[in-house]
Amino acid sequence: MSNIDKRALRKAAEKHGDDDILALLDELEAKDKRVAELEAREVKLPKPISVLHRRDFMDAHRSIYAYPEAEVNAALADAGINVAAAAKGE
Structure with a gap:
């Protein structure tokens, strides 16, 4: 998956009041956090x-x-x- 600028996308979504994109960004950030937790396990x-x-x-x-x-x-x-x-x- 390509690396996207989540901050810029979040800022644009907040500016336009796009709740769907904000929800998807929240899910993406939660997924990234979970992947980091799994990769850190030994x-x-x-x-x-x-x-x-x-x-x-x-x-x-x-x-x-x-x-x-x-x-x-x-x-x-x-x-x-x-x-x-x-x-x-x-």
Whole structure:
């Protein structure tokens, strides 16, 4: 979406008494505030666990780590983030 000059638009709408545009600007500002709140949230993931250890790999690739699914889902739920399971093939 393009960035518009909301102050100039609000000033013009107030000058002409256009309540519909003022209401839409209020909704737009509320949406912008909500998006900023959502983007500011952080989720602290649990510590990953090693699920595979290979001696024949280089040091950097010797272990494969995974996050415990239940703990990740709990952390996301605590932050108010819904998780949808992907269907087969997604």
